[in-house]
Amino acid sequence: MPEPIYTSREPFVEPESTVLVICCSSNAFLPYTQEFLERQLGLGPGSYDLLAVPGGPQFLLLTEYLPKFAWVGHRWVKFLVERHRLKRVIVISHEECAWYREERFVPQFLQKFGVGKSLKDRQREDLREIVHALHALGLPISVEAYYAEKSSDGKVHFVREG
Numbered sequence: 174m175p176e177p178i179y180t181s182r183e184p185f186v187e188p189e190s191t192v193l194v195i196c197c198s199s200n201a202f203l204p205y206t207q208e209f210l211e212r213q214l215g216l217g218p219g220s221y222d223l224l225a226v227p228g229g230p231q232f233l234l235l236t237e238y239l240p241k242f243a244w245v246g247h248r249w250v251k252f253l254v255e256r257h258r259l260k261r262v263i264v265i266s267h268e269e270c271a272w273y274r275e276e277r278f279v280p281q282f283l284q285k286f287g288v289g290k291s292l293k294d295r296q297r298e299d300l301r302e303i304v305h306a307l308h309a310l311g312l313p314i315s316v317e318a319y320y321a322e323k324s325s326d327g328k329v330h331f332v333r334e335g
């Protein structure tokens with residue numbers, strides 16, 4: 174057996190989780206997301222299952238354009254909810270998400286930019302559709318959606334979208 178190179182400060186515990194958080198893996202937004210979860214929703218580190226992937230919960234809407242992505246995502250969500258008996262799913266998108274600017278994943282024809290419609294509007298619409306998509310999985314869960322955006326004072330606001 175090789176010698177360990179690091180040992181945790183605290184002994185291992187396996188806390189109970191009833192919450193799944195699906196958010197973007199963006200290194201810039203993740204710390205604020207964790208702060209929001211802890212300070213506003215009372216969900217400290219280790220108290221929720223985390224699915225942090227590029228674009229966050231947007232993969233749930235790719236059933237037609239990238240069905241394999243959507244299939245994998247649905248499997249992850251179902252696996253976690255069923256295996257851990259989760260009751261509550263929290264989805265969070267953020268402003269300036271690079272995933273949305275990536276033509277390979279969110280092509281122009283799916284971007285739905287209409288007159289006066291911004292990327293923010295598109296993301297907020299997506300969040301509402303994501304809530305429907307999660308309910309359509311038929312799991313016994315409640316769903317909450319939030320949008321993180323930079324405010325004029327340089328901080329990050331979280332607003333509820335559904």
Ligand SMILES: [Zn+2]
Nearest residue numbers: 197199270271
């Ligand atoms: Zn992102």
